[in-house]
Amino acid sequence: MTTPQFLQQQREHPEPEESGRPVPRLVLILIGGLLAWAMYYLYAHYTPMPSLVGDNRVAEDFTVAVSADGAQLYTANCVACHQANGNGLPGVFPPLANSEWVIARDPGVVTQIILHGVEGPLTVAGTTYSGIMPNFRDTFSDAEVAAVVNYLRTHFGNAATQTDAAHVAQVRAATEQRSTPWNGDEDLQPLLAQ
Numbered sequence: 001m002t003t004p005q006f007l008q009q010q011r012e013h014p015e016p017e018e019s020g021r022p023v024p025r026l027v028l029i030l031i032g033g034l035l036a037w038a039m040y041y042l043y044a045h046y047t048p049m050p051s052l053v054g055d056n057r058v059a060e061d062f063t064v065a066v067s068a069d070g071a072q073l074y075t076a077n078c079v080a081c082h083q084a085n086g087n088g089l090p091g092v093f094p095p096l097a098n099s100e101w102v103i104a105r106d107p108g109v110v111t112q113i114i115l116h117g118v119e120g121p122l123t124v125a126g127t128t129y130s131g132i133m134p135n136f137r138d139t140f141s142d143a144e145v146a147a148v149v150n151y152l153r154t155h156f157g158n159a160a161t162q163t164d165a166a167h168v169a170q171v172r173a174a175t176e177q178r179s180t181p182w183n184g185d186e187d188l189q190p191l192l193a194q
């Protein structure tokens, strides 16, 4: 590339003012002043934050004590067989509504049934069933058993006295050795008679 134009460009120096235009001194002074002021500001206003001031709440402060909900436990664990209205299924699953086992004077009877389950012929309101009622001794805490027992004894038209976790604990301790379900009427009638 040796066109005359190119040679001219090679020969020429840049315009002097283009490379030598300094930042105005006033602007530099202004920037320096701002930097100095910012550093002074940080230095003068810095307060170390003592941890006392922080949020000292721990995870436990946020947990709400939830009490066992009988209705919810019933829906989750019993409805499939005993149905939402507590009437069971004729000939297959016995009713809880007006069942002599549920409304027995001693709430310990139904507590035992829930803890250990039942197998073998069981008569409920005049009809004999022979199904399998699962046990809940490992699934439910004492408070949860109490909540379910109270739910059964005060719903589906039932109106019987209530129990509490302490009573469930006693009932549980009394049959701690038991690892098999109650054998229907044979095992449970004596409890009802007590």
Ligand code: HEC
Pocket (backbone or CB within 6 Å): 073, 074, 077, 078, 079, 080, 081, 082, 092, 093, 094, 095, 096, 099, 100, 101, 102, 110, 113, 114, 118, 119, 120, 121, 122, 124, 129, 130, 131, 132, 133, 134, 136, 148, 152, 184
């Ligand atoms: C898999 C089905 C099934 C589930 C789930 C079930 N049961 Fe039962 N339940 C039965 C059967 C079947 C019997 C009768 C057992 C027999 O014939 O020996 C029974 C009997 C009972 C009895 C005594 C008889 C009566 O009708 O009063 C009670 C009380 C009872 N169940 C309560 C409950 C509660 C409370 C739950 C939930 C925590 C529950 N059952 C979950 C099937 C079930």
